[in-house]
Each structure stands twice: as C-alpha cells, then as structure tokens.
Amino acid sequence: MSAVAVDGVWKFYGDFPALRDVRLEAAAGSCLALIGRNGAGKTTLLRIMAGFSRPGRGQVRIFGNTPRETETRRQIGFIGHGISVYDELSALENLTLFGKLYGLADPRRAALEWLERTGLERVRNGLVREFSRGMRQRLAVARAFLHEPSVLLLDEPFTALDDRAIAVLQTLLRQALAAGKTIILSTHQLREALELASHVALLNRGQAAFCGSCTPEMAADPGLIYARYGEG
C-alpha cells in the first residue's frame, strides 16, 4: 500500500482549476520532491494531502485512509508557509500544547527533547515573539516532528531558513527517512531537495507533468526536469 496516494484530484478556486486531475503516489519510506513554478499548485496539493482543504474531485489517501480521519491526522506532520506556533506562548508552552493535542503520553518530556534536538533548549521559556526568524523556523520544525509522524508534508521547508536551521532540518529529514518515514516536500531549492529525494513530481499549471524516480542526472542537473517536462 502507498503511504500517500493522490487519485485524480481537482481543486477549483471559483472557476479556476488550481489542480487538474493530479495523480501521484509516494511509497512508505520514500521522499518525493514536489517541484513546479509559482502558482503550479504545490501548496494547494499539500494542503489537500494534509486535510486542510477538500478536493473538488478525486481523493487523497494516507495509508489507505482519508486525511481528515483522526488516526490519519496523528500520522501527519506538516510545515507550511507559517510557523504555526503562538507568539504569545513560550517555546516550551507551544510544544507542550501540541503534545497534548496529539495525545502524547508525556507532552512536556517530548517538548523538552525536541527543544534540545533543534537547539532551542536555552530559550525554552522565552516567548516566541522574541525569537529570531531562524529560531522560529526551528521551533516550527520541532512542532512538526514532535509526535513522530509517519508522513511529513513540508511546504518549501528550506525557504528563509538560516544555515543552522537548514542543517538541523536536513539531519532530521535524513533520520526520518532512515526510520522509514515518508516525506513529501515542495520546494524551489532543487539542489537541497534532490539530495534527499528518491522521487520527483513536477507540477505544471495544476497538472502532474512528470512523476517518477529521481535519477542521478536529475540530481546532478536540477534544471533538467524543467527542460524535459516543464515549460523550460
């Protein structure tokens, strides 16, 4: 069974089809890089996979279930454009809150562990509104990984990250892949993405123009995919 299966998904904003009959699959333990120009539909597709939005037609299955099922949501970790943590709460309060919402046995201990893994243990009681951008991003990473999800959906995760945060995220993603987790990430930073990706899907104006294995020549020359399958 595929970890993530997207089957004939359409999404309309008014009359405009943001996604048109998108079909792709990600096997358990694989890393799929979702690439495409601005407005190609990457974020829309990831939001549907995460259950934030319903498709107009078609369906998404995560381990055979719809994304909105409670047990499925427990298996998904999402990083979107926003950091999805509260400015008015401290780093520890934020992670403890999400640990409780995900039903972790010891939310505080999990929060402390992830603060340490993301290098934020010294500022654990600081309010997020006082954090630098890189620290906020690392906290967002900790929030997404906190409940040990089986599927990670990451929307342009390397954007606006400082060097340290990129290193932290890449290490965590490699560890997640080694542990058999499935990663789908959208990105414009092809080189970073293709270093991790086992598969690539190119979205072009809402359609999946290419979906297949990431070959060594693609990894060596990221522009090749656009040249062959995209708009050039």
Place this chain on the structure above:
Amino acid sequence: MGFFRQVLVIAAKDLRAELRTKEAINASLAFALVILLLFSFAFDPTEDTTREISGGLLWIVFAFAGALVLNRSFARELPNDCLDALIAAPISGAALFLGKAVANFLLVLAVELVSLPVFGIFYNVRWTSQFGELMLVLALGTWALTVIGTIFSALTVNIRLREVMLPMLTYPILVPALLGAMQLTTGLVAGKPIGPDTMAWLKMLIGFDVVYTAVSLVLVESVLVG
C-alpha cells in the same frame, strides 16, 4: 485524549494567550464602561426609568462589548497560520469549537461581572436583590452570545472585513436570545424573581442555547475545512 480534555486544552490556550496580550479584554472592558458612563449622563435616569431600561441597556452593552472579544477568537489563529496546526491536530472540530466558546464565555462573562457593579453605581440601582437568578440569566445569555459569535468567528476568519461581518451575521440570529435576556434582566434588576409571566423567556433562552450549540457542533467541521 478525551473530548473534554481537548476542550480544556484549547480553552486554556486561548485564555493564556489573551491574558498575556489583553488585546480583546481591555478593548471590551473599556468599551463597556465608557458606554455605561455615557448613557448615565445622557439619560440622567430616575429609579423607575432605570429599572425599565436596565435589561436593554445592559444587554446592548454586553452584546457590543462581547463582539470585540469574539472577533479575536479565530482571528488569533491567523498570525503564523496557527489555525492550520489546530486543524491538523487529531482533535475533533467540535472540541476546537467548544474550547474556544468556553474561553470566550469566560472572557465575556468577566467583562459583564465588572460592568454590573459599575452599572449599579452609575445608575443607583441595587442589582443584587435577585443575584442568583440574575447570574443564571447572565450565563445563559452570554453562552448564546458566545456560541453564535464563535461559530461566525470561524466562518468569517478568512474574510478581510471580518470585524464588520461578524456583528452583521451574529446580531440578527441573536435577537430571540437577546430579547429573552433583556426581559428577564429587566425584571430581576427591579427585584422581581422569575415567575410564570417570565418563565417562557427563560425556557426560550435555554432552548436557544441548546439548539444553537448542537447546530454549531455539527457544522463546525465543514466551516473549518474548506
């Protein structure tokens, strides 16, 4: 985690965030006190007049001051896309809604409990003579206000003019509950306990709370996930 524990976690989170920033509660409290003060000068009411207008005056103040709290309820989730994280969490939409409604209820109730003594002083009214029943009406009316306000706060959260749209959508639906609360409050402030003549209003208020809470709990998932 059980449903009610999820409700408590969401309510505690909202209350903690609000008590740190005091954005909504300060604005709401200031609004309520200023309106009570201005009306006391504008009408210079006698004791009888005050008793006649007390229910209407208080609930107009509570409804408008409450809107300032309710507007922030889901809008608080917009910075940093926090609403996404809540929708992604394995909790039901009903628990999320109820948690927010409970937090809003406590905040609006706090504003009302500060406003009442001020009302008593400015208008020279002994509003405590039917204290228990007045608190019951206050709780029922406030729950009606918060349950309708919270569901429409969720519905309008992504609209640019949500501060305008929320009262426009909320108040027409609230009219029956406000009417009941006003009628009951007027009698209670005048020292008359709830009797056979006003019991129908109380039943209507309870029915309103039950029906709209149930409808909101059923609809909230569709409202949150577009």
